[in-house]
Amino acid sequence: MARTEIRIGGFGGQGVVTMAVVLGETLSLVEGRHCVQTQSYGPEARGGASKSEIVVDDELVDYPKVQEPDIFVVLSRAAYLEYIHGLKENGILILDEDLVEIEGDLPAGVKVYKVPATRIAEKQVGTKQATNVVMMGVLAAITGIVTEDGLRQAIKDRWPRFVDTNFKALELGLDAGKAALVAQ
Protein backbone atom coordinates (compact mmCIF):
# COMPACT_ATOMS: atom_id res chain seq x y z
CA MET A 1 0.00 0.00 0.00
CA ALA A 2 1.27 3.45 -0.87
CA ARG A 3 1.31 6.52 1.32
CA THR A 4 -1.97 7.08 3.12
CA GLU A 5 -2.95 10.18 5.09
CA ILE A 6 -5.44 10.05 7.95
CA ARG A 7 -6.87 13.03 9.81
CA ILE A 8 -8.93 12.72 13.00
CA GLY A 9 -10.87 15.75 14.21
CA GLY A 10 -12.90 16.45 17.31
CA PHE A 11 -12.83 18.48 20.49
CA GLY A 12 -10.73 18.19 23.64
CA GLY A 13 -11.61 15.22 25.85
CA GLN A 14 -12.79 12.93 23.06
CA GLY A 15 -9.49 11.12 22.92
CA VAL A 16 -8.62 12.20 19.40
CA VAL A 17 -4.90 12.42 20.17
CA THR A 18 -4.84 9.07 21.93
CA MET A 19 -6.68 7.48 19.02
CA ALA A 20 -4.05 8.78 16.60
CA VAL A 21 -1.19 7.69 18.87
CA VAL A 22 -2.54 4.15 19.22
CA LEU A 23 -3.22 3.90 15.48
CA GLY A 24 0.34 5.06 14.83
CA GLU A 25 1.67 2.43 17.23
CA THR A 26 -0.46 -0.27 15.60
CA LEU A 27 0.66 0.64 12.10
CA SER A 28 4.36 0.79 12.95
CA LEU A 29 5.22 -1.25 16.04
CA VAL A 30 2.73 -4.04 15.39
CA GLU A 31 2.23 -4.05 11.64
CA GLY A 32 5.70 -3.01 10.58
CA ARG A 33 4.94 0.04 8.45
CA HIS A 34 6.49 3.51 8.63
CA CYS A 35 4.44 6.17 10.29
CA VAL A 36 4.55 9.80 11.39
CA GLN A 37 1.92 10.92 13.87
CA THR A 38 1.43 14.64 14.54
CA GLN A 39 -0.56 17.08 16.63
CA SER A 40 -0.47 20.75 15.69
CA TYR A 41 -1.87 23.16 18.23
CA GLY A 42 -2.32 26.87 18.45
CA PRO A 43 -3.73 28.87 21.34
CA GLU A 44 -7.08 28.95 19.49
CA ALA A 45 -7.39 25.17 19.90
CA ARG A 46 -8.64 25.38 23.48
CA GLY A 47 -12.37 24.66 23.33
CA GLY A 48 -12.33 24.60 19.52
CA ALA A 49 -11.58 22.08 16.85
CA SER A 50 -8.62 19.82 17.45
CA LYS A 51 -6.99 17.44 15.03
CA SER A 52 -4.41 14.69 14.98
CA GLU A 53 -2.82 13.27 11.88
CA ILE A 54 -1.10 10.12 10.71
CA VAL A 55 0.93 9.54 7.59
CA VAL A 56 1.65 5.88 6.89
CA ASP A 57 3.79 4.40 4.15
CA ASP A 58 5.58 1.17 3.34
CA GLU A 59 8.79 3.15 3.07
CA LEU A 60 10.21 5.96 5.16
CA VAL A 61 7.71 8.82 5.22
CA ASP A 62 9.35 11.51 3.10
CA TYR A 63 7.04 14.41 3.92
CA PRO A 64 5.56 14.28 7.43
CA LYS A 65 2.65 16.70 7.01
CA VAL A 66 -0.79 15.63 5.87
CA GLN A 67 -1.58 17.45 2.64
CA GLU A 68 -4.93 16.01 1.53
CA PRO A 69 -6.15 13.25 3.81
CA ASP A 70 -7.42 10.03 2.23
CA ILE A 71 -9.42 9.36 5.37
CA PHE A 72 -11.10 11.89 7.68
CA VAL A 73 -12.64 10.69 10.95
CA VAL A 74 -14.65 13.45 12.57
CA LEU A 75 -16.30 13.72 15.97
CA SER A 76 -17.39 17.36 16.21
CA ARG A 77 -19.17 19.94 14.07
CA ALA A 78 -16.38 22.50 14.57
CA ALA A 79 -13.77 20.05 13.28
CA TYR A 80 -16.04 19.08 10.36
CA LEU A 81 -16.49 22.69 9.29
CA GLU A 82 -12.80 23.48 9.67
CA TYR A 83 -11.28 20.47 7.95
CA ILE A 84 -13.83 18.96 5.54
CA HIS A 85 -12.49 20.89 2.57
CA GLY A 86 -9.08 19.29 2.94
CA LEU A 87 -10.43 15.78 2.31
CA LYS A 88 -9.17 14.23 -0.91
CA GLU A 89 -11.55 13.61 -3.83
CA ASN A 90 -12.91 10.06 -3.58
CA GLY A 91 -11.73 10.02 0.02
CA ILE A 92 -13.39 8.37 3.00
CA LEU A 93 -15.36 10.36 5.56
CA ILE A 94 -16.32 8.64 8.82
CA LEU A 95 -18.45 10.68 11.19
CA ASP A 96 -20.15 10.32 14.53
CA GLU A 97 -23.74 10.68 13.37
CA ASP A 98 -24.98 12.10 16.68
CA LEU A 99 -22.41 14.91 16.65
CA VAL A 100 -21.83 15.76 13.01
CA GLU A 101 -24.13 16.40 10.07
CA ILE A 102 -23.13 16.82 6.47
CA GLU A 103 -23.21 20.54 5.72
CA GLY A 104 -22.25 22.20 2.45
CA ASP A 105 -20.63 20.45 -0.48
CA LEU A 106 -18.27 17.53 -0.05
CA PRO A 107 -15.23 17.02 -2.27
CA ALA A 108 -16.22 14.96 -5.33
CA GLY A 109 -16.68 11.22 -4.90
CA VAL A 110 -16.32 11.15 -1.11
CA LYS A 111 -17.75 8.06 0.55
CA VAL A 112 -19.58 8.85 3.78
CA TYR A 113 -19.95 6.41 6.67
CA LYS A 114 -22.10 7.36 9.66
CA VAL A 115 -21.65 5.65 13.01
CA PRO A 116 -22.96 6.49 16.49
CA ALA A 117 -19.55 5.95 18.13
CA THR A 118 -20.09 8.11 21.22
CA ARG A 119 -23.52 6.59 21.85
CA ILE A 120 -22.12 3.06 21.53
CA ALA A 121 -19.37 3.91 24.02
CA GLU A 122 -21.76 5.48 26.49
CA LYS A 123 -24.65 3.00 26.31
CA GLN A 124 -23.02 -0.28 25.36
CA VAL A 125 -19.50 -0.04 26.78
CA GLY A 126 -20.62 2.04 29.74
CA THR A 127 -18.19 4.93 29.37
CA LYS A 128 -17.88 7.79 26.91
CA GLN A 129 -14.11 7.50 27.35
CA ALA A 130 -14.18 4.42 25.11
CA THR A 131 -15.41 6.45 22.13
CA ASN A 132 -11.96 6.56 20.57
CA VAL A 133 -11.52 2.77 20.82
CA VAL A 134 -14.97 2.24 19.28
CA MET A 135 -13.89 4.55 16.47
CA MET A 136 -10.66 2.57 15.96
CA GLY A 137 -12.78 -0.53 15.32
CA VAL A 138 -15.01 1.43 12.95
CA LEU A 139 -11.97 2.68 11.04
CA ALA A 140 -10.47 -0.82 10.79
CA ALA A 141 -13.71 -2.35 9.50
CA ILE A 142 -14.35 0.37 6.92
CA THR A 143 -10.86 1.07 5.59
CA GLY A 144 -8.79 -2.02 6.36
CA ILE A 145 -5.86 0.32 7.06
CA VAL A 146 -5.17 -1.54 10.31
CA THR A 147 -6.02 -5.11 11.22
CA GLU A 148 -8.22 -6.22 14.08
CA ASP A 149 -5.39 -8.29 15.55
CA GLY A 150 -2.96 -5.40 15.28
CA LEU A 151 -5.30 -3.11 17.16
CA ARG A 152 -5.84 -5.75 19.85
CA GLN A 153 -2.09 -6.00 20.38
CA ALA A 154 -1.55 -2.24 20.55
CA ILE A 155 -4.49 -1.75 22.89
CA LYS A 156 -3.23 -4.49 25.20
CA ASP A 157 0.26 -2.96 25.23
CA ARG A 158 -1.02 0.50 26.04
CA TRP A 159 -3.78 -0.28 28.57
CA PRO A 160 -2.89 -3.61 30.20
CA ARG A 161 -5.28 -2.93 33.07
CA PHE A 162 -8.29 -2.13 30.91
CA VAL A 163 -8.18 -4.87 28.32
CA ASP A 164 -11.73 -6.18 28.74
CA THR A 165 -13.45 -2.83 28.43
CA ASN A 166 -11.34 -1.80 25.47
CA PHE A 167 -11.74 -5.10 23.65
CA LYS A 168 -15.49 -4.77 24.08
CA ALA A 169 -15.35 -1.23 22.66
CA LEU A 170 -13.23 -2.46 19.75
CA GLU A 171 -15.66 -5.32 18.95
CA LEU A 172 -18.63 -2.98 18.98
CA GLY A 173 -16.76 -0.56 16.75
CA LEU A 174 -15.90 -3.32 14.27
CA ASP A 175 -19.56 -4.34 14.15
CA ALA A 176 -20.71 -0.76 13.68
CA GLY A 177 -18.15 -0.26 10.93
CA LYS A 178 -19.32 -3.38 9.11
CA ALA A 179 -22.93 -2.20 9.41
CA ALA A 180 -21.97 1.21 8.00
CA LEU A 181 -20.19 -0.48 5.08
CA VAL A 182 -23.34 -2.40 4.22
CA ALA A 183 -25.48 0.73 4.56
CA GLN A 184 -23.26 2.85 2.29
Next chain:
Amino acid sequence: MARTEIRIGGFGGQGVVTMAVVLGETLSLVEGRHCVQTQSYGPEARGGASKSEIVVDDELVDYPKVQEPDIFVVLSRAAYLEYIHGLKENGILILDEDLVEIEGDLPAGVKVYKVPATRIAEKQVGTKQATNVVMMGVLAAITGIVTEDGLRQAIKDRWPRFVDTNFKALELGLDAGKAALVAQ
Protein backbone atom coordinates in the same frame (compact mmCIF):
# COMPACT_ATOMS: atom_id res chain seq x y z
CA MET B 1 10.86 33.14 23.25
CA ALA B 2 11.89 31.97 19.82
CA ARG B 3 11.48 28.51 18.32
CA THR B 4 12.56 25.77 20.69
CA GLU B 5 12.97 22.09 19.79
CA ILE B 6 12.58 19.34 22.39
CA ARG B 7 13.32 15.65 21.86
CA ILE B 8 12.37 12.95 24.37
CA GLY B 9 13.88 9.49 23.97
CA GLY B 10 13.34 6.20 25.75
CA PHE B 11 11.86 2.76 25.23
CA GLY B 12 8.25 1.60 24.90
CA GLY B 13 6.27 1.67 28.12
CA GLN B 14 8.11 4.61 29.71
CA GLY B 15 5.41 7.04 28.64
CA VAL B 16 7.65 9.05 26.33
CA VAL B 17 4.81 9.74 23.88
CA THR B 18 2.38 10.70 26.61
CA MET B 19 4.97 13.04 28.10
CA ALA B 20 5.39 14.78 24.76
CA VAL B 21 1.63 14.97 24.20
CA VAL B 22 0.98 16.51 27.63
CA LEU B 23 3.86 18.97 27.19
CA GLY B 24 2.43 19.94 23.81
CA GLU B 25 -0.99 20.48 25.36
CA THR B 26 0.51 22.55 28.18
CA LEU B 27 2.49 24.74 25.81
CA SER B 28 -0.41 25.40 23.45
CA LEU B 29 -3.78 24.93 25.10
CA VAL B 30 -2.74 26.25 28.52
CA GLU B 31 0.12 28.62 27.80
CA GLY B 32 -1.03 29.91 24.45
CA ARG B 33 2.00 29.13 22.29
CA HIS B 34 2.13 27.34 18.93
CA CYS B 35 3.27 23.78 18.99
CA VAL B 36 3.76 20.74 16.77
CA GLN B 37 4.17 17.39 18.48
CA THR B 38 5.35 14.38 16.48
CA GLN B 39 6.10 10.69 16.76
CA SER B 40 7.99 9.02 13.94
CA TYR B 41 8.04 5.25 13.96
CA GLY B 42 9.48 2.55 11.82
CA PRO B 43 9.17 -1.21 12.24
CA GLU B 44 12.58 -1.19 13.96
CA ALA B 45 11.13 0.85 16.83
CA ARG B 46 9.60 -2.17 18.56
CA GLY B 47 11.81 -2.93 21.53
CA GLY B 48 14.36 -0.33 20.48
CA ALA B 49 14.81 3.39 20.91
CA SER B 50 11.69 5.49 20.61
CA LYS B 51 11.44 9.25 20.44
CA SER B 52 8.84 11.97 20.54
CA GLU B 53 9.40 15.55 19.56
CA ILE B 54 7.96 18.97 20.19
CA VAL B 55 8.56 22.20 18.31
CA VAL B 56 7.26 25.27 20.11
CA ASP B 57 7.20 28.84 18.88
CA ASP B 58 5.45 32.11 19.62
CA GLU B 59 4.27 32.17 16.05
CA LEU B 60 2.95 29.47 13.78
CA VAL B 61 5.54 26.68 13.54
CA ASP B 62 6.88 26.98 10.00
CA TYR B 63 8.86 23.74 9.84
CA PRO B 64 7.39 20.90 11.91
CA LYS B 65 10.41 18.61 12.14
CA VAL B 66 13.02 18.83 14.86
CA GLN B 67 16.36 19.59 13.23
CA GLU B 68 18.74 20.06 16.17
CA PRO B 69 16.99 19.84 19.52
CA ASP B 70 17.73 22.53 22.12
CA ILE B 71 16.64 20.11 24.82
CA PHE B 72 17.07 16.32 24.90
CA VAL B 73 15.41 14.32 27.68
CA VAL B 74 16.59 10.72 27.63
CA LEU B 75 15.45 7.66 29.52
CA SER B 76 17.29 4.77 27.86
CA ARG B 77 20.81 3.94 26.71
CA ALA B 78 19.60 2.95 23.22
CA ALA B 79 17.92 6.33 22.75
CA TYR B 80 21.00 8.12 24.11
CA LEU B 81 23.30 6.36 21.67
CA GLU B 82 20.96 6.92 18.75
CA TYR B 83 20.08 10.57 19.29
CA ILE B 84 22.81 12.27 21.34
CA HIS B 85 24.65 13.54 18.29
CA GLY B 86 21.63 15.52 17.15
CA LEU B 87 21.66 17.70 20.27
CA LYS B 88 22.49 21.34 19.56
CA GLU B 89 25.78 22.85 20.77
CA ASN B 90 25.21 24.48 24.16
CA GLY B 91 22.00 22.48 24.40
CA ILE B 92 20.45 20.93 27.51
CA LEU B 93 20.70 17.20 28.23
CA ILE B 94 18.49 15.76 30.96
CA LEU B 95 18.97 12.08 31.70
CA ASP B 96 17.68 9.43 34.03
CA GLU B 97 20.90 8.70 35.90
CA ASP B 98 19.97 5.10 36.71
CA LEU B 99 19.34 4.22 33.06
CA VAL B 100 21.74 6.37 31.05
CA GLU B 101 25.45 7.14 31.34
CA ILE B 102 27.40 9.68 29.35
CA GLU B 103 29.29 7.76 26.66
CA GLY B 104 31.46 9.27 23.95
CA ASP B 105 31.79 12.96 23.23
CA LEU B 106 28.94 15.37 23.74
CA PRO B 107 28.30 18.28 21.39
CA ALA B 108 30.28 21.33 22.60
CA GLY B 109 28.96 23.27 25.56
CA VAL B 110 26.12 20.89 26.43
CA LYS B 111 24.81 21.23 29.99
CA VAL B 112 24.07 17.87 31.60
CA TYR B 113 21.48 17.35 34.33
CA LYS B 114 21.17 13.94 35.98
CA VAL B 115 18.00 12.92 37.78
CA PRO B 116 16.77 9.55 39.10
CA ALA B 117 13.30 10.02 37.63
CA THR B 118 12.31 6.35 37.40
CA ARG B 119 13.56 5.65 40.94
CA ILE B 120 11.60 8.64 42.29
CA ALA B 121 8.45 7.40 40.54
CA GLU B 122 8.87 3.86 41.80
CA LYS B 123 9.98 4.53 45.39
CA GLN B 124 8.38 7.87 46.25
CA VAL B 125 5.25 8.02 44.10
CA GLY B 126 4.71 4.26 44.28
CA THR B 127 4.43 3.53 40.56
CA LYS B 128 6.92 3.49 37.71
CA GLN B 129 4.10 4.71 35.48
CA ALA B 130 4.56 8.17 36.99
CA THR B 131 8.10 8.47 35.60
CA ASN B 132 6.99 10.68 32.75
CA VAL B 133 5.18 13.09 35.08
CA VAL B 134 8.25 13.24 37.36
CA MET B 135 10.28 14.09 34.27
CA MET B 136 7.85 16.84 33.28
CA GLY B 137 8.53 18.49 36.64
CA VAL B 138 12.27 18.05 36.14
CA LEU B 139 12.06 19.65 32.69
CA ALA B 140 10.01 22.59 33.98
CA ALA B 141 12.44 23.27 36.85
CA ILE B 142 15.56 23.08 34.70
CA THR B 143 14.46 24.77 31.49
CA GLY B 144 11.50 26.98 32.39
CA ILE B 145 9.98 26.03 29.02
CA VAL B 146 6.67 25.26 30.73
CA THR B 147 5.31 26.64 34.00
CA GLU B 148 4.40 24.62 37.06
CA ASP B 149 0.82 25.96 36.96
CA GLY B 150 0.51 25.17 33.27
CA LEU B 151 1.56 21.57 33.85
CA ARG B 152 -0.87 21.24 36.75
CA GLN B 153 -3.74 22.40 34.54
CA ALA B 154 -2.84 20.07 31.66
CA ILE B 155 -2.35 17.09 33.99
CA LYS B 156 -5.72 17.75 35.65
CA ASP B 157 -7.43 18.01 32.25
CA ARG B 158 -5.92 14.77 31.01
CA TRP B 159 -6.13 12.56 34.12
CA PRO B 160 -9.00 13.91 36.23
CA ARG B 161 -9.16 10.65 38.19
CA PHE B 162 -5.46 10.53 39.08
CA VAL B 163 -4.79 14.10 40.13
CA ASP B 164 -3.27 13.39 43.55
CA THR B 165 -0.74 10.82 42.35
CA ASN B 166 0.28 12.93 39.39
CA PHE B 167 0.58 16.14 41.38
CA LYS B 168 2.82 14.30 43.83
CA ALA B 169 4.96 13.05 40.93
CA LEU B 170 5.12 16.56 39.51
CA GLU B 171 6.21 18.07 42.86
CA LEU B 172 8.94 15.48 43.30
CA GLY B 173 10.11 16.13 39.76
CA LEU B 174 10.24 19.88 40.34
CA ASP B 175 12.30 19.31 43.49
CA ALA B 176 14.65 16.92 41.70
CA GLY B 177 15.04 19.38 38.84
CA LYS B 178 15.92 22.21 41.25
CA ALA B 179 18.46 19.95 42.96
CA ALA B 180 20.02 19.06 39.59
CA LEU B 181 20.24 22.76 38.71
CA VAL B 182 22.18 23.45 41.90
CA ALA B 183 24.44 20.42 41.32
CA GLN B 184 25.28 21.42 37.72
